[in-house]
Amino acid sequence: MRPERTLAMGGVTHALLKTHLLSDGNEAAAILICAPSPGPRQRLVVRQALLVPHDACPVRKPDAIVWPGAYIEDAIDIAEPEGLVVILLHSHPGGWLQFSHIDNESDARVIPGLFEAFGECHGSAIMTPEGAIRARLYAPDMSSQPVDLVTVAGDDISYWWNDRIVNGVPAGRPLAFTGSMTEELSRLSAAVIGVSGTGSISAEQVARLGFGSVTLVDPDKIEKKNLNRILNATSADAEQGRSKVEMFSAAIAEHRGDGVAAHICHTIGTREAIEAVSQCDVIFCCVDSKEGRQYADLIATAFLIPLFDVGVTIPTFLDDGKVAIADVSGRIDYVQPGGSTLSDRGVYTQESLRAEYLLRTDPAAFQDELAAGYIKGIHEEAPSVITLNMRASAALVNEFIARAYPYRQEPNRNYARVSFSLAACDEDHYTEDDFDRGENALLGRGAAEPLLGLPLFRKPKKVAG
Template identity: 25%
Template sequence: MAEAIDAQARRHLLRADRQEDLCFALWHPSTGRSRRTALIERLILPEDGERNVHGNASFQPAYFERALGLASAEGAGLALLHSHPLGRDWQGMSGDDIRAEQGHAGAVYGATKLPFVGLTMAGDGAWSARFWERTARRHYGRFDCATVRVVGQRLRMTYMNQLAPAPRPMEAQIRTISAWGERKQADLARLRIGVVGGGSVGGFIAEALARTGFEDVLVIDYDYIETKNLDRLVYATRRNVGEPKVSELATHLREAATAEKFEAEPIMAAVYEEEGFRAALDCDVLFSCVDRPWGRHVLNLIAYAHLIPVIDGGIAVRRNRKGELAAADWRAHTATVDHRCMQCVGQYDPGLVELERLGHLDDPTYIENLAKDHPLRVRENVFAFSMACASQQMLQMLAMALDPLGQPNPGEQLYHFVGGHMEPPIYGVCHPECLFPGFVARGDHCGFVVTGDRPARLSPGSKKPAAPDSIVRRGFVAISTALAFIGRAIGARLK
């Protein structure tokens, strides 16, 4: 859930008189490859006479019927939230709790075709949660969630230790743990992190995750290692040329990891393909290490509709007419609720997304005809620049998760190598006309399709795009260029 929903729930559920309380909420599903997440979109607070508070709390049938009617009308699921104000951390369930939730699961499923979801808030604000799944006719079984994620200025996780046990501190992590303590390390290490893009920046970030003690890392990329990559890939050597980036990077991470139990899963797909998209939805945090508009467009939607924070970064290098280095800039920022999205930051041009879908961004003729200062031609970088950008992205994630001294958001950061200075950080929210804040917590129900097939120019296994095939193709490029111009005009207005 978003921080605003969490704060509203705290105000209602954690009463000054220390009695329990309850309310209903609407939720939407977020379906990954192996994980289903319930995204709490909106609370349905009780009206006068709809619930009783008597040490414990109970609701009247009219309240349940009103909430269920809203869920059915809006195509959402229904959740019941209640509090254990004297509890701490993940909470178990009393017999009354179980009867209240299980006894209503059938009616909820019948009206919404989605499981009834139960959440409990402890006195310290920790959440526990479960799904009531239909397991047989007229029977609903309880399935506990492994984690509950609260997303906003900071990232706050609550773990069920039986399903997501705290890792054992390792000798190889002594220096790391000494910086922020065992409790914070345990919370960090259990995050499932997705690195989207196994290139130069992605390789540095993935290695930093493995050495820091994270237990579960996914690497998503469809590309292969080429000789021209070797000056920037920290994990690759000449013997890796021709191999998939994700498989070689995953092998390297297993050797570098300091966690006792470590998984590095290679996903040989683009994030805009269904396989890559669903794998990304299994994660708690995503690192955007792509430099193309379609991938960023997909990740932008995930950050808001699916409430998975996306740590994005980018590098721009420019030379002057003499061929000398004129500028090298890199930036890092976090896309999530209460932050500006990547489109509003200016990290991708929405007008170029369709061009990439059509394969034109892999057309050498199209790229060569672009201006020398076009964003698609100034993203070349070198090892040192990639290392610096990756470091900034890692620090963004650590600040959000560790919340050091109550300062979880370093803002949008931009560093200029030529001149050696950092711009003042920017804190802001999206433009009023931006679409993405309207998708918050809508998940699979957002109605915005961003995935598709990989362009024909980059068929699976292909390392290089095919050459333009006809004059008709060049006509399409001209039309798409006009569309891109329109997209840039719209983007400029959004900024």
């Protein structure tokens, strides 16, 4: 059963909370300010964590804490203007991931005060020494519902399922590449942005791994020139001008059944596509444009979704007047919310976005700025790159598995970027610490208007009539 209620946070925030809440064996407290995502799924993202200072608490014991109400008032001041959700979080140093009768009594006293101030939903949560979190949400009548899934996207991707906690102990993580991994994936949703060369191969893997929901985003139609690199595409699809996502959704239904694949036949730079992707648990970005990567970057940041981006290239040069291949290479980037973004890593820049825009809208103005598909320097209508795409797409999806079901001999933090060269028979990797991280005001913004902080996506106001 897929989660109806999810709480998501970035690994940077989770690490900060864990250090504060579990520093000395006594209970400690913090307050989470959470933003919603577009419905229908209730997916809350942690925008800000307010740490309650240890020395401000009159009582701190291994099994009890009393903390001043002034910090709740501070949280209300922050959350009320946008109608955000406040979740009161404290630690259980003893390791019991279960709300106690003392926790229930405390919520009964404190949570109504939040509703008196504002809002239709607030909650409480607990954390145990291994970093596991359990949460619940209250309605104004103080009826409560458990948060089905708490997820943290850091160097590793963690999932804590409410229904997998038995007697206050969460179930162990599934082993990579096993049936138990497939079972968990059946409860998660993936977005694949771009369903062409690398995208169709990635979507095929995602669907066959067993993701419960696969959202496909691509505005283009199938043409004869790309039949050699889009999985499941046929000559009939090209003749009919069938959309890539419609074709691929039907292909997934053939082996997974109806209701697994959803398709958005628009660019990712549309409100419909952004809202659909914001509902997902992981994003695989397989576009060949800078603008597409920028949107994926912004969505991942605003909605705290782990992002996996792939790119391939075959640069060429002139050798005695003949065109020769300089390299055959690929790149996979893992972007964790609160870490370095694709922008921070230089995958796209304002200059490259501008150049791409000019190439698309005014080729004459583009002049000397060169950007031509897979092979730079040669105009190829149907590049024979499926073998390169297969290599890159497998690395892309395996990177997700390595994060969610760790199997590497080294820490995942060392693999924020992996690049390979088939020409040099070489592979390099870069740690998260190799990239500078800029300030990011979009982090945890959620569904606040305008969407992604861009005036282009400001929701039209309803006109009374």
